[in-house]
Amino acid sequence: MMKNGNNLLPNYLGGHNLLLIEKIKDKDIRKIYAENTIKNGWSRNVLAIQIETKFHKRIGNSNNNFNAMLPPKDSDLVNNTIKDPYIFDFITLKEEYKERELETALINKIRNVLLELGKGFSFVGNQYKISVDNQDFYIDLLFYHLELRCYVVVELKTSEFKPEYIGQLGFYVTAINETIKKECDAPTIGLLLCRGKNRLTVDWSLKSTNVPIGVSTYELKEQLPKELMDKLPTEEEINLYLDIDETNE
Structure with missing residues (x-):
């Protein structure tokens, strides 16, 4: 895992981490997307779509x-x-x-x-x-x-x-x-x-x-x-x- 506290995903998902930090300011909500990225195997593009469609509210x-x-x-x-x-x-x-x-x-x-x-x-x-x-x-x-x-x-x-x-x-x-x-x-x-x-x-x-x-x-x-x-x-x-x-x- 990255040492930076803002990053919740493994190093090989660095692009995902950058997207999470850029798009989501709330750490608890960011954690929801990080956990589901790992669970569902989301690509960076799919993660972007899930953020755009407010997955955490749905x-x-x-x-x-x-x-x-x-x-x-x-x-x-x-x-x-x-x-x-x-x-x-x-x-x-x-x-x-x-x-x-x-x-x-x-x-x-x-x-x-x-x-x-x-x-x-x-x-x-x-x-x-x-x-x-x-x-x-x-x-x-x-x-x-x-x-x-x-x-x-x-x-x-x-x-x-x-x-x-x-x-x-x-x-x-x-x-x-x-x-x-x-x-x-x-x-x-x-x-x-x-x-x-x-x-x-x-x-x-x-x-x-x-x-x-x-x-x-x-x-x-x-x-x-x-x-x-x-x-x-x-x-x-x-x-x-x-x-x-x-x-x-």
Whole structure:
């Protein structure tokens, strides 16, 4: 480690230390970023992004019932894993978009999504099918967290939070526990991502469920007006143009 008291990272991360000293004046906050840089293996560029998006204010900020539903050791670990809001600034959609459009955009940028979710998340699948009593249900996104040793069910909503969302997500969490969770796995966690929320409404709604659920918001890259989005070429059109251009060379 560097001897200078301002530096909290090993010598080989000197560039990170300079960034921390330059961007963060509060030593306690600087320590949070230093610890998470080591824990998550952040590059200097990723550290800069985390500082810019105020990681220290987002981590552990979700509405949840983890303390009531999980043992203290597990609830602390989960709380330090879930963020609010999640910053998906690598995605641009129309002003009005559907849940499937959001899901598709996230899947197309799954590496960016995993980076924003944090270390330990492993992608299992999207529109993950579960069959219950001869009925099929589909989970938006399913992950497995290697450190928590549990499945994480993610439900996407393009609207403000509504109390009925808790019941739907709670059912999916229970279904995963009953179908694919193994005895060695910890209880499945639900994560509801909404466009906005009223914290008191969420807190009251969480009291109605007996499974661990966190409710967070998300932010996309500033949406372009619909009339402008409609004029932009699609990804397929861009690829076709590039193919034609290469052929003409």
